[in-house]
Amino acid sequence: MNTVVLGLQWGDEGKGKAIDYLAGGFDAVVRFQGGHNAGHTVYYRGRKVVLHLLPSGIFYPDCLAVIAHGVVVQPLQLVEEIRNARALGLRLDNLVLSANAPLILPFHQRLDVVFEDSRYQRIGTTRRGIGPAYEDVVGRRALFVGDLLDEPGFRSKIAVLAEYYNRLLAAWGQPAEALEPAASAYLAAGEFLRPMVGDSGACLRRALRERRKILFEGAQGSLLDIHLGTYPFVTSSNTTIAGVFSGTGLSPKAVDRVIGISKAYATRVGEGPFPTELGGKEGERLRELGNEYGATTGRPRRVGWLDLVALRHAVQVNGVDSLFLTKLDVLDGLDEVRAAVAYESGGGRSEDFPCLAGALSGVRPVFRSFPGWRTKLGGLRRIAELPAPARAYLDFVAEFTGARIGHLSVGTEREQTIEIQD
Ligand code: IMP
Numbered sequence: 087m088n089t090v091v092l093g094l095q096w097g098d099e100g101k102g103k104a105i106d107y108l109a110g111g112f113d114a115v116v117r118f119q120g121g122h123n124a125g126h127t128v129y130y131r132g133r134k135v136v137l138h139l140l141p142s143g144i145f146y147p148d149c150l151a152v153i154a155h156g157v158v159v160q161p162l163q164l165v166e167e168i169r170n171a172r173a174l175g176l177r178l179d180n181l182v183l184s185a186n187a188p189l190i191l192p193f194h195q196r197l198d199v200v201f202e203d204s205r206y207q208r209i210g211t212t213r214r215g216i217g218p219a220y221e222d223v224v225g226r227r228a229l230f231v232g233d234l235l236d237e238p239g240f241r242s243k244i245a246v247l248a249e250y251y252n253r254l255l256a257a258w259g260q261p262a263e264a265l266e267p268a269a270s271a272y273l274a275a276g277e278f279l280r281p282m283v284g285d286s287g288a289c290l291r292r293a294l295r296e297r298r299k300i301l302f303e304g305a306q307g308s309l310l311d312i313h314l315g316t317y318p319f320v321t322s323s324n325t326t327i328a329g330v331f332s333g334t335g336l337s338p339k340a341v342d343r344v345i346g347i348s349k350a351y352a353t354r355v356g357e358g359p360f361p362t363e364l365g366g367k368e369g370e371r372l373r374e375l376g377n378e379y380g381a382t383t384g385r386p387r388r389v390g391w392l393d394l395v396a397l398r399h400a401v402q403v404n405g406v407d408s409l410f411l412t413k414l415d416v417l418d419g420l421d422e423v424r425a426a427v428a429y430e431s432g433g434g435r436s437e438d439f440p441c442l443a444g445a446l447s448g449v450r451p452v453f454r455s456f457p458g459w460r461t462k463l464g465g466l467r468r469i470a471e472l473p474a475p476a477r478a479y480l481d482f483v484a485e486f487t488g489a490r491i492g493h494l495s496v497g498t499e500r501e502q503t504i505e506i507q508d
Contacts, residue, residue, distance in 0.1 A: 087342040088300045090330055091410075093307030094400035096354040097325075098380070098387060099347040100412030100495060102126030105142040105303050107493070107503050108345070108410075113298035114150035115143025116290065118333030119323040120305035121158040121190060121219065123212040125381030129498050130174065136381045139164050141303050144176055150293065151178070154286045155186035156323065156333020158219040159231055160195075161275035168278075183279055184286035185232030191244070192268045193251035194218035200258050209319055210356025212382055220322035231283055234276025244269050287335035294340055302330050302341070308400035316443045319358025327404045346406035346489065348397055350414040350423075350479075353387040355380050359447040362390035362426045376416040391453065392425040398487045399439035408492030411483070414476065415496040420458040423479055426451035427486065456482070463496040469506045 091108065093099040106128045109115050122138035129135070130145050139159065143149045153159065164183070171178055194215030201207045201217075211217060222228040227247060233240045245265060252262040293300055306325040309315045314326050323329055331338060351372065354360045364372060369389050372378070378387035400406070417423050428437050429449035440446050459473040466472060472480075484491050494504040 089343045090302040091345050092304035094346040094348045095307045096309045097306040102128045104410045109143040112301040115141040115301045116152040117141045118154045118156045119329035122163045123216045124305035150180045152182045154334040155184040159187045160190040165275045181282045183282045187231045188228040190215045190219040217322040316358050347410045352390045361451045362393045364390045394486045401487045401489045406489045409489050410493040412495040415463040423456045424453040427454045428452040
């Protein structure tokens with residue numbers, strides 16, 4: 087079954103672990119959007135590995151790993167990640183990098199920082215140039231991975247772009263970006279990557295014809311989607327199901343199943359509304375229990391209760407078939423667990439999720455309370471072993487969102503996962 091795995095919250099749902107767990111049954115894994123703003127944490131042979139651009143399926147040696155054209159690629163970062171993976175003993179013979187993936191260039195990183203520090207835009211981005219790189223795609227001036235393979239062509243194209251960006255930087259009172267040594271470093275990265283560069287769309291269509299099983303690996307989360315998230319506090323790609331098709335060139339018929347990942351509570355990094363956020367001691371406690379610090383930037387994550395209004399929105403826009411609920415064990419020691427079931431505002435009570443941040447920032451969550459289970463779940467492997475209060479919480483999540491729970495994660499290791507049959 088060709089399966090899409092998507093984060094349903096604001097990213098950091100534990101997709102790395104979920105994808106690593108699921109990827110064993112697949113012939114190919116594909117990244118289709120985002121860039122190295124993602125940070126997927128996987129435990130491999132007892133070691134913590136954080137992947138930013140490489141698909142999490144690289145840990146299975148026979149699995150084809152594809153970075154499709156919807157991903158924005160910082161080639162120096164990719165080379166470093168490949169080298170690190172090889173140092174772990176992974177061969178990565180099966181990596182395909184789309185020639186049509188847009189490049190993140192040094193100017194993009196510079197402008198991301200300039201915008202973030204300005205008074206016009208404070209999104210709390212990862213400052214890695216993701217937004218400006220996607221802006222170049224929409225603005226029809228992007229350079230692509232394939233451009234790195236033609237040195238004279240790349241040098242002349244990047245010189246034109248440098249002129250454009252240096253004007254912008256000057257307007258912002260910033261020094262110009264030197265072309266060298268960045269251009270040479272990018273070309274060297276291109277040479278390193280050359281054997282992997284190809285037509286990812288054709289490669290995936292071939293895999294489909296050969297009935298190989300494909301896992302599409304989402305990055306970030308649905309509430310950060312450029313169109314369906316809490317705009318403007320979003321990332322610059324389609325993190326929802328739409329990104330699979332625009333980012334790979336495959337049709338919706340290529341997908342058989344959508345698995346949505348959500349934590350058993352909620353976190354967010356960066357700015358933007360977060361109705362169920364917990365402040366003070368309660369928030370600090372949950373942050374420590376869940377070790378909620380960003381995999382990419384190390385920033386402390388904002389934490390809160392599960393927001394079922396937002397989760398149902400994400401289930402519906404993505405057509406989620408089943409939920410993979412992560413970090414349930416983090417709630418083990420609590421006397422009470424809460425989840426939001428509606429929002430209240432001047433306009434009354436609503437169970438609908440408003441996409442624009444302005445509409446969401448004024449709401450007060452209406453909580454439903456559940457008794458805690460006060461049992462360590464980390465050693466459990468079967469749903470029947472779960473304490474009754476934990477079952478009651480999960481049953482309510484499934485009923486409210488309309489999606490069955492197919493997997494539960496109760497710890498960081500691959501084995502600490504409970505599969506729930508239909
Ligand atoms: P950007 O993607 O760096 O432009 O950042 C835009 C927003 O998305 C910011 O709030 C980031 O914190 C958030 N973001 C981007 N990537 C991730 C991720 O992988 N996990 C969680 N949040 C992310």
